[in-house]
Amino acid sequence: MEYLDFEMPIKELEDQLAKCYEIGKESEVDVTETCSKIEKKLEKARKDIYKNLTPWQRVQLSRHPNRPYTLDYIKALCGDTFMELHGDRTVKDDKAMIGGLGKIGDQSFMFIGQQKGYNTKTRQYRNFGMANPEGYRKALRLMRMAEKFGIPVVTFLDTPGAYPGLEAEERGQGEAIARNIFEMTRLKTPIITIVIGEGASGGALGIGVGDRVYMMENTWYTVISPESCSSILWRSWEYKEVAAEALKLTADDMKKQKLIDAIIKEPLGGAHSDREGAFDAVKKQIVKAYKELKDLDHASLVSQRMEKFENMGVYKE
Template structure:
């Protein structure tokens, strides 16, 4: 997390970085030669930098947000666990095939008192990507095998046994598509998690912190509150894969991102998520401390609300929430006896 974000420069950020470099050079020159007063020029350039920064990040396209969500310096699950909890005890293995480092999880004390909540023990589970070549290979870039989802389910059932809330952090390009994963029941493992999470009798708070791709994300993404960072994305398919299917080429990934409507602002309009968690200007990697604080407050609010519900109320509300997704109105054109409205639940 100590590496400069400028090392991984995104294309649309180049004009801003060039202007920031000019500002740094002018400040260095002013410091070296006190007799030369450059304060007016520096102030003017600072104003231009702030205006350009606001202009760029206030008008991001959907594809640009996808790029920010994939930034290699963006905070990952273990970074959030370290910042928001204490006493984290990682638990391993699915008690069937083995452990999966693409999903991490364990018991920890959520430091809720720092975020207008209360300190409490939670089960925290999330996808984990790697920071270098070795760790990315080890964690398969955050793409879980079936044992990862089965490990997550084992931990969630443990949380339910002891009456502890579950917090999941989503950040994956998808479930691992290897032959061995399919042989060990990848689809069944994800489907089983959906079924079991729908009836888990403890609060579940889901936070999309980066990429939320298809069933790979949804396998630990059924919850009472779905929170999503401002520059994260959540969709049934990645823009590149969508482009390759529709246009037989990855060249139309920007058009695919627009069509998929995969950003937080899109999804909250369709009630797929419940809250957008704001990020620092430029993305969570620019100011991780602020990102951690914003996520902590959002999780604390969600837990404060959910703890007031008993198990029956919790499950009824959860099922109703997901039942409402995909509902749409079909309006007749006169041929259907005056144009009746029909509500259809997918």
């Protein structure tokens, strides 16, 4: 188990508790009362820490190395029914963007999302969850397929941003993302979007236009990462915590600004501390959202989606 800096008091108490149990096993001393006291302290410490997280601490939790990624959610939701689909039919198959068909119960869904890696090798293979233009074009191809067969779309957002390399720009990164946003606004099938980790910039928005948009409790969603914002404004990463606060990037902030529909509560300690609990919460939210959307005709669905995004922010013509 890996611990973040602000989680060290929890680690210390867990170590004390483990040592207390070990002493009880190795000797005839009754340690029941002592262990009970430590357990109460541990429970209180967990509640105090996780109920009062700063925006930067939530950013850290969203990047926790043990946090479940897109494929983890899909496999937990669909089991063996998931069939991954590959390629954009133009350039290649982007491993940072995955998609395919799967079932929750008897209902089929088209699942699309960014996928990160778990170690150095898989992170390179997945390009650290940063999709190239062909990844967004693959996502659009799968969305159009879902529309053709009347299958609802579920997108999982978890990326530090679209890949900023020269070759990506040469192949039309900006156009690919813009095209996805445009096409998703008028897609004639329900779209359910969930931020499961990092939701950075156009890289996330390229698959983020949904009829229902949700954020998990310890995730973030904004135009730029706190580190990049800090480096632009202060020429240093030292002010990333200040930037995280100013960007209003947490799920609570996004809900207050009416940019998302709801927050999916995570188990105490984050999604990585109780994966099954996180999977179950996401599954319930998807099923609930689909029930709300499934009976809408195509015209109403598209009209409501467009109105939803047109009402965001302030503008003047």
